[in-house]
Amino acid sequence: MSETNINEPSGQVQNTIPESLKEKLHVCESICRELEALSDHPECDVDSERSRLEAAFAAAPELPPEFAELLRKRFETALKNLEFASAENARRDAAFKELTAEIDALAAAGELATLKELEQLDKKCQRFAAENPVAAPQISAGLEKLAPMRERLVAEAEREKAVSAQADQLTEELTALTAAEDIAPLHDRKPAIEEAYAALGKVPAAAARRYAEAHKLAAVKLARHYETLDLARWESYTLKLDLCKKLEELSQLPDKEMIKVSKQLQEIREKWKTLGSVPKEKSEEINPRYLELTRSLQRKVDDFYSHRRQEQKQAAVEKQKLCDRAAELANSTDWAATANEFKEMQKTWKTIPGAGAAEHELFAKFRAQADIFFNARSAVLAERDRKFKETADAKEALIAAVEQLEPGNVRQAKNLRGQYQQLPPAGRDEHELRRRFDAAMNAFFAALKDDFARKEVKARELAAELEQLAADPMAGHLRAREIREEFHKLSCRTTVALERAALDKFGKAFEAARKKEKEDMFLRLKPLALQIASAWADSEAALPDDAALEKFPRLRTAAKYIAALREGDPAAAEKLEKQIASARSEHQRIIAALEEISSARQQEPLSLAAELEAAILGNFASDKAAKKKQAADPRQLQQEYLNAGLLPLQELEESFQRFDAAFSAASVKK
Numbered sequence: 001m002s003e004t005n006i007n008e009p010s011g012q013v014q015n016t017i018p019e020s021l022k023e024k025l026h027v028c029e030s031i032c033r034e035l036e037a038l039s040d041h042p043e044c045d046v047d048s049e050r051s052r053l054e055a056a057f058a059a060a061p062e063l064p065p066e067f068a069e070l071l072r073k074r075f076e077t078a079l080k081n082l083e084f085a086s087a088e089n090a091r092r093d094a095a096f097k098e099l100t101a102e103i104d105a106l107a108a109a110g111e112l113a114t115l116k117e118l119e120q121l122d123k124k125c126q127r128f129a130a131e132n133p134v135a136a137p138q139i140s141a142g143l144e145k146l147a148p149m150r151e152r153l154v155a156e157a158e159r160e161k162a163v164s165a166q167a168d169q170l171t172e173e174l175t176a177l178t179a180a181e182d183i184a185p186l187h188d189r190k191p192a193i194e195e196a197y198a199a200l201g202k203v204p205a206a207a208a209r210r211y212a213e214a215h216k217l218a219a220v221k222l223a224r225h226y227e228t229l230d231l232a233r234w235e236s237y238t239l240k241l242d243l244c245k246k247l248e249e250l251s252q253l254p255d256k257e258m259i260k261v262s263k264q265l266q267e268i269r270e271k272w273k274t275l276g277s278v279p280k281e282k283s284e285e286i287n288p289r290y291l292e293l294t295r296s297l298q299r300k301v302d303d304f305y306s307h308r309r310q311e312q313k314q315a316a317v318e319k320q321k322l323c324d325r326a327a328e329l330a331n332s333t334d335w336a337a338t339a340n341e342f343k344e345m346q347k348t349w350k351t352i353p354g355a356g357a358a359e360h361e362l363f364a365k366f367r368a369q370a371d372i373f374f375n376a377r378s379a380v381l382a383e384r385d386r387k388f389k390e391t392a393d394a395k396e397a398l399i400a401a402v403e404q405l406e407p408g409n410v411r412q413a414k415n416l417r418g419q420y421q422q423l424p425p426a427g428r429d430e431h432e433l434r435r436r437f438d439a440a441m442n443a444f445f446a447a448l449k450d451d452f453a454r455k456e457v458k459a460r461e462l463a464a465e466l467e468q469l470a471a472d473p474m475a476g477h478l479r480a481r482e483i484r485e486e487f488h489k490l491s492c493r494t495t496v497a498l499e500r501a502a503l504d505k506f507g508k509a510f511e512a513a514r515k516k517e518k519e520d521m522f523l524r525l526k527p528l529a530l531q532i533a534s535a536w537a538d539s540e541a542a543l544p545d546d547a548a549l550e551k552f553p554r555l556r557t558a559a560k561y562i563a564a565l566r567e568g569d570p571a572a573a574e575k576l577e578k579q580i581a582s583a584r585s586e587h588q589r590i591i592a593a594l595e596e597i598s599s600a601r602q603q604e605p606l607s608l609a610a611e612l613e614a615a616i617l618g619n620f621a622s623d624k625a626a627k628k629k630q631a632a633d634p635r636q637l638q639q640e641y642l643n644a645g646l647l648p649l650q651e652l653e654e655s656f657q658r659f660d661a662a663f664s665a666a667s668v669k670k
Contacts, residue, residue: 024061028071031057035078038085050082092132099128099139107145118150163200164207170197171207171214178218183225190218191274198270215273223276230279237278240286243268247293251300258304265297312356319355319362322348326369335377342370388427395426395433402440407451413444459495462486466502473510474517480506515635521551525642526656529555533649536562536576551642554583558646583645587655590641591662594634598665634666 017025035053057075062068102121125139170193177186197203197211246268250261278286322345332338345366355362398420405413426433462483469476469483480503487499528544532555535541543563549556558579564572647655 021064021067024063025067025071028057028060028063028075031060032071032074032078035075035082038082050079054079095128096132096139099125103145107149114153118153160204163202164204166200167197167203167207167211171211174211174214174218178214178221183222186218187222190222194270194274198267219274219276233277233279236276237282237286239275240272240278240290243272243275244286244289244293247290247297251293251297255304255307258301261297262301262305265294265301269294309356311353312358315353316355316358316362318352319349319359319366323362323365323369326366330369330372331376332373333376335380338373339377342373346370385427388429391424391426392429392433394423395420395437398423399433399437399440402437402444405444407447413441417441455490455492456494459487459490459492459499462490463495463498463502466506470506470509473506473513476506477510480510521642522638524548525552525555528552529646529652530649532559532562532646533652535559536646537649539566554579554643554645579645580647583647584651586640586644587647587651587659590637590644591655591658593637594659594662594666597634598662634663637666638663 031053035050035057038049038053063071099121102124129139174186174190174193177189180186194215197215203211246264250264253261272290277283326342326345329338329341349363349366398416402413402416405416420437466480466483469480473480484503487503492499528548529552531541531544535543536558543559546556546559549559558576561572561576561579565576641659646652
């Protein structure tokens with residue numbers, strides 16, 4: 001406040017103020033200015049300074065009333081501003097401490113922290129930094145500690161998103177199967193969906209809830225479907241008894257098996273969820289038993305992992321000591337002693353339990369120091385080892401060449417022996433290489449003696465086996481094909497006639513069996529087709545059993561359409577008509593082909609003169625066409641006729657008559 005303002009209490013400017021009054025005014029104004037300045041310096045002892053200035057203002061010289069009132073109001077206003085600024089500073093400091101504490105707590109949480117918590121903390125820090133720019137660098141520095149955690153949580157969130165998408169896909173499939181009327185696809189596909197879901201591992205809660213709801217609905221539908229099947233409930237009860245027995249067995253396993261126990265416990269829980277309900281009189285027995293066993297086993301698993309974490313901490317301390325000792329030995333040149341000590345430390349490392357999350361870092365440190373020593377040691381021994389390796393490689397190549405020698409190549413075997421004897425020793429591998437080379441050479445020459453006798457014995461055994469297979473050629477035709485290949489590989493000259501006789505005998509037996517099988521099927525076709533056609537014409541007539549139509553898929557489909565038509569299905573008639581139209585075309589095509597074959601076989605063959613004349617004129621096209629037409633096989637057409645489909649009763653009888661006549665004429669050999 002300027003002197004001019006102070007000297008204007010009544011709105012009139014006073015130009016003459018006594019020097020003594022000016023000094024008093026200056027003292028009071030100085031006190032007010034100091035008090036006002038305290039609001040901008042929160043780092044000082046505000047309470048002490050305020051007390052001092054209050055005492056100084058109270059002890060200031062007495063002023064005239066008009067000046068005293070103005071300065072008193074200014075002093076009080078400064079006091080209020082100071083109190084407000086102190087409160088704001090305190091609030092800001094508390095907020096800063098709270099944010100710092102939250103950052104430290106989240107950093108200490110480690111694996112327990114979540115991305116949502118981190119994002120919420122980021123927002124709070126951004127708001128605080130915007131309101132308090134001075135503290136922004138400190139807040140940013142604090143958040144930098146959370147950068148690795150943020151990267152890990154973002155990666156986990158991406159993984160959870162991908163897992164959620166896969167889980168939702170399984171949920172949609174399960175929901176669609178549940179909504180379908182046919183229960184069979186749900187029953188058949190549900191275990192595979194559950195296995196695929198279990199393979200996802202930990203699934204985010206929202207996706208897990210959606211899957212759980214879909215899974216629950218599917219289980220409910222299946223349960224309702226099987227409510228009438230008491231056998232299924234007893235089967236479920238038996239399976240649950242087996243699971244409880246398995247839980248009891250797991251509870252007896254030692255602590256070292258707890259990792260496997262934990263996994264199997266989860267599998268049992270998942271398996272339990274997939275099982276249906278049990279008989280009512282058994283539900284109060286099996287469910288409490290299962291709950292007690294799982295809770296008891298879970299407590300045992302939890303205790304194991306708690307003890308394991310303590311064990312990992314102690315292991316980390318012991319392995320750090322080994323890392324320190326390895327660092328001391330890394331630059332040693334006492335190759336033998338230091339190498340032995342490193343090997344002993346490696347053995348000791350293996351006896352110490354794992355150090356958990358610190359295991360990878362500790363092992364990397366230990367391995368790095370060991371690599372420094374062993375790399376230096378390897379460099380010293382490299383030249384000697386290089387020469388030994390060159391010789392060993394050359395001898396390995398000679399051994400491989402001997403092992404790959406073709407039977408009877410004696411000259412090459414002697415040449416390889418001479419090359420081996422000219423090579424220098426190969427160090428500590430020399431004895432083993434020499435033993436292998438001699439063994440390969442001995443095996444080569446021994447094989448020359450044994451190979452021929454072995455082939456002959458094997459060929460005779462195969463021929464005898466083929467003779468036995470001829471008794472049931474349809475069951476043994478695959479093995480007969482393998483025996484033919486083995487004959488070819490053996491190439492035994494002394495058993496060629498025996499092999500040909502056995503193969504010929506089996507071939508004739510196989511052709512006869514195939515012919516009889518086709519004839520039997522054709523004999524079964526007629527009565528079945530006529531029975532279905534009669535059932536179509538007469539709704540009271542019985543349809544054949546589904547098992548009898550297993551080898552005739554089109555007849556079985558027609559029988560299903562007729563059964564559906566009897567039950568009032570309007571779509572069945574249209575489907576049946578379409579199938580009959582297709583069958584009519586097939587019947588006509590096959591019979592026409594057979595009649596064409598029989599007609600061609602009734603024609604007189606070209607005379608030799610006519611064939612020569614056709615050849616001279618270059619009329620090869622008609623000859624090729626005739627050969628192409630004659631290439632059709634009546635047996636193949638008979639096979640196609642077996643599944644040509646259903647016709648109305650009268651048409652079917654006529655088709656059978658035409659087919660029998662045409663097939664008989666076409667099958668007659670010229």
